[in-house]
Amino acid sequence: MNKQITLAMGNGGEENNELISKIFYKAFENEILAKSEDAAVIEDGKLAFSTDSFTVSPLFFPGADIGKLAICGTCNDLAMMGATPKYLTCSVIIEEGFATRDLEKIVRSMKKELANNGAIVVSGDTKVVPRGSVDKIFINTTGIGHIQKEGISSNMISQDDVILVSRDIGCHGATIFAAREGIELSSDLKSDCASLTHQVQALIEAGVAITALRDATRGGVSAVLNEWAKQSNICIEVEEESIPVSQEVYGICEMLGFEAVNLANEGTFVLAVKKEDEAKALEVLHNFENSHNACKIGAVSDAYVGKVILLSAHGTKRFLDTPTGELLPRIC
Numbered sequence: 001m002n003k004q005i006t007l008a009m010g011n012g013g014e015e016n017n018e019l020i021s022k023i024f025y026k027a028f029e030n031e032i033l034a035k036s037e038d039a040a041v042i043e044d045g046k047l048a049f050s051t052d053s054f055t056v057s058p059l060f061f062p063g064a065d066i067g068k069l070a071i072c073g074t075c076n077d078l079a080m081m082g083a084t085p086k087y088l089t090c091s092v093i094i095e096e097g098f099a100t101r102d103l104e105k106i107v108r109s110m111k112k113e114l115a116n117n118g119a120i121v122v123s124g125d126t127k128v129v130p131r132g133s134v135d136k137i138f139i140n141t142t143g144i145g146h147i148q149k150e151g152i153s154s155n156m157i158s159q160d161d162v163i164l165v166s167r168d169i170g171c172h173g174a175t176i177f178a179a180r181e182g183i184e185l186s187s188d189l190k191s192d193c194a195s196l197t198h199q200v201q202a203l204i205e206a207g208v209a210i211t212a213l214r215d216a217t218r219g220g221v222s223a224v225l226n227e228w229a230k231q232s233n234i235c236i237e238v239e240e241e242s243i244p245v246s247q248e249v250y251g252i253c254e255m256l257g258f259e260a261v262n263l264a265n266e267g268t269f270v271l272a273v274k275k276e277d278e279a280k281a282l283e284v285l286h287n288f289e290n291s292h293n294a295c296k297i298g299a300v301s302d303a304y305v306g307k308v309i310l311l312s313a314h315g316t317k318r319f320l321d322t323p324t325g326e327l328l329p330r331i332c
Contacts, residue, residue: 079201086119155232219264228272
């Protein structure tokens with residue numbers, strides 16, 4: 001392991017996994033943490049508990065801002081465990097000289113997204129640090145939610161499951177990069193940042209047999225699939241042509257040499273559901289604007305346990321590995 005922290009260690013890929021496992025998991029080892037879920041399941045399966053920090057640059061971007069991102073991020077982590085968000089804490093570190101007008105705008109975004117999730121902020125903390133100590137503003141949110149469906153786990157995926165994705169991928173990563181680099185696009189490309197609580201609750205109410213859910217944030221869809229393959233000791237085979245990618249995202253990937261499956265998302269999730277409920281799950285998702293193009297992208301096998309295989313339209317196969325390197329730091 002590198003003797004110094006690098007930006008790659010915060011990008012949701014292989015280096016990030018190594019940092020977490022060799023330092024944090026090693027120190028804090030316990031059976032709840034070892035499950036490596038989006039949120040901890042506590043109180044005999046009644047509550048989900050999660051925390052996240054947000055340092056995105058720029059703070060305001062097409063489709064959202066750091067405030068909306070902070071609420072969506074934590075509420076989505078709770079939703080991925082079948083929970084409805086109820087209570088959040090909010091801690092903010094603000095750089096001296098930050099505009100109060102921008103702070104008010106960020107807080108208004110947070111308030112709006114809290115209402116969308118039916119959640120409230122019940123505690124918080126504010127720190128102001130000298131100019132140059134942080135980059136404008138950092139936000140941490142912690143959330144607790146009531147679990148509506150027990151047993152959702154990324155450690156339980158089997159060959160009885162199919163793999164779905166809720167919408168086209170990579171919009172958040174592509175948007176942040178374009179905004180950061182000042183690339184002017186003649187398109188409506190914007191971040192997919194959105195709360196996923198309502199989609200998940202609709203799936204639960206429809207009786208869909210959900211095995212696992214995961215929002216594809218840092219490291220994108222490829223990071224999620226690789227984590228699942230290792231956690232459940234399975235092989236996931238993905239049809240490359242089935243992965244939905246918008247023309248705008250595809251264009252940025254072509255121009256810059258990115259792979260859409262590695263780009264971050266903030267309103268897109270991957271699902272493992274029982275084969276017999278594939279059609280039902282897609283029917284539910286298609287009722288939502290944010291997931292109107294949800295589709296099946298893969299299946300589970302035992303071909304190469306712990307690996308993800310990408311199947312091309314030409315009949316070739318290659319391993320889809322966990323992202324490495326400094327793809328896009330400060331993405332969320």
